[in-house]
Amino acid sequence: MSKKFTPGVISANDLREGHVVYMNDAGQWVLRLKDAAFLDDPVIAEMWLNIANAQTEKVVGAYLAPATLGPNGPEPAHFREAFRATGPSIELPGI
C-alpha cells in the first residue's frame, strides 16, 4: 500500500437514499458509526473495502473512514467523519 495505513471503518452512502452507512462485523450496512466493524489490520481492511466496493447495487463511494476504538465502539478520528456520523452541525431551517 502506498499510503500509510490508518485504522478505521468502512463507510459509504446508501445508493437509493444517499444517507451515510457503515459496514458491521457481519458485512451488513448499518446506520451508526458505533455499530461498525473496527478495522486495524491493513490486509483485512483492504479485503473489506473490496467487498464493499463490489456492492455497487447498494452503496456509493465506499472508503476507509479514519476512526479510533472507544468504549462503545468506533469513534471518528477526524472532524469530517464526526460530521458525517452526526449530520450537519447546524439547525436545519424550518425543522
Next chain:
Amino acid sequence: MFQPSDFDSAAIRARAAQFRSQVARRLDGSLTEDEFKPLRLMNGLYLQLHAYMLRVAIPYGTISARQMRQLAKIADAWDRGYGHFTTRQNIQFNWPKLVDVPDMIDALADVGMHAIQTSGNAIRNTTTDAFAGASADEIADPRPYAELIRQWSTDHPEFQFLPRKFKIAINGARADRAAIRAHDVGLQLVERDGEIGFQVFVGGGLGRTPMIGKELRDFLPASDLLPYLESIVAAWNLAGRRDNKYKARIKITVHELGIEAFSDLVEAEFPARRAAFKGADQAILADLKAQFAPPALPSRESASFETALNVDALLRDWAARSVSPHHNPDYAVVTISLKEHGAPPGDATSDQMRLLADLAERYGQSELRISHEQNVILPHVAKADLPALFESLRKGGLATANIGLTSDIIACPGMDYCALATARSIPLAQQIATHFRDLGLESEIGTLKIKISGCINACGHHHLGHIGILGLDRAGVENYQITLGGDATETMALGERAGPGFAYTEVIPALERLLRAYLDLRQSQSESFLDALRRLGPEPFKDALYQEAQRHAAQ
C-alpha cells in the same frame, strides 16, 4: 415575461424521461456507479456528505411566482422543506433520495425548469445582474443575451468535451452586480455612439488560482456576440490544458499564453464563424428582446410612501437597505434578505418561498430574481405598495434590514453539507451575524461584504470579500484564513491574505478586533471598511487582527 418555447419544453421533457430511465438502470444494477456518475452530474445531481444534492438552474436569476411555488412544493414533497439559493443563481436541494429524483425533475419540467448543465464540464448557467430590466442605472437588459447564450450553448455539438466547466456572466448596468470579471467570460453591456455592444473580459475565475478577467475587446458589436463567444470557447477548447484538471480552466490558458496571443487565436477563429452565423441568431435575439420587454407598469403615486417613511422608523430602516432605484420613478427594486441573523445564508423554507411567490403576484408583476449575493429580488414594486409589502415580509420573517451590512454574508455550504469541504462555513456566518448584531455595531460599521468558503474551490467567493474567510483543515483541525480588500464590483480586486489562519473559536474575536480598529481608523462614518483599507493599506488592520496572537507569542 419570457416563456420557454415548445421546442425547449419538449427537450426538457425528453431529458427528464431519459434521466428517469438512467436512474432505473442504476437502481436495477445495469449501470455501475462509474457509468452513472457522469450521467447524474449532467443532470445536476451530486452526492454530498450526508445525502444527494440536486442543483436546479434559475437561468439569469429570473423566476416566476409559479415556478417559486413549485420549488416550495418540491422542497416539501421530496426534500426537507427548504432550499439553498447559491451565488450562481441556482437553487440546491440538500436531501433528495435517488429514487425520488426523477419525480423531482418531472415536477421541475412542469414549470419549464431543469437541472441540465448545472455541473460538469459544460457551459454553465449564464448569470446576470439580479436587477436586470429594472434598475435605474441600466444600459441594456442582459437577459435576452443570456437566454441567447443558453440556447446556443445547450448541447452545442462542438463543446461536448470541454477541458473544464465554463461560466459566463453579463452585466447590463453601470454598477457591476454580477461580478463579471470573476468569470471565464465576463460581458459588460456598453453603448458607443448609440450602438449597443459588449466590453469582453476573459480568464477570470476564483478557486485555487484566483484571477481577474482581462479585457479581450473594448467594444464588440452586440450582433457579433455568439460567433465571438464561439471563437473564444473554440480557441480554449483547442489550446486549453487537459493534462491537469487544475490547469484546465481558461484563466490558465490566458495566463500561460498571455492575453495578446490568446486574442490572436480568437480573432483567427472569428471571421469564418461570423460568416457561418448568417443572422439566424439575430432573428432569435429580436424575438427574445420582445419577450423580455419590461412589463407595462401603470403609473402610481409615490407620495404615500414618503409619508409612511416619515412616521415608521422600522420601514425607514428596512427601505434604506432594501429599496433601490427603478427606471420608473413610481417604482422600486426591492431586495429581500435571506440572511436573517443566525440563519444559514441563502436558505429559504417552503413557507418563505410561497410567501415570496404570493408577494410577487400581489406587488411585483409575478416576477422574482435570485441575486449572486444569495438574496431574493422583487424587481418591479410600486413605491405606494412598499409599506404593505414590508408588513407582509415582517410577518413572514423576511424583513431583515441588513442588505449590504456585516450580516449579509455569502457563505458556501461548507462541511455541513459538502463532500469537498475542508471546514465549515455556515455556522461561522451565523455567529458573525448574531455577534455584531448583539454588539449593536452593525449599522455603525455600515457597508461590509464578508464572504466565506469552506475550501479552496471558493464557491463562497471569499477572494472577493472585503473580508474573506477560507476554511481549511490544518492537521485535523478547522483553521480559517482571512483575506482583506477583495471587491466583487466594477472595481474588482482580489483580497490579500492577512497572515496565519485562526482556529474556529478565534475567528469572531479576531473579526471584532479588526472591525473595532476600522471604526477607530476611519475618517468619517461615510468611509467604508474597504475605503479605509484602500487609503491606509493593510498594515494597521493586520496589527489589529494579530495583536492578541502576538501578545501570546511574546509571553
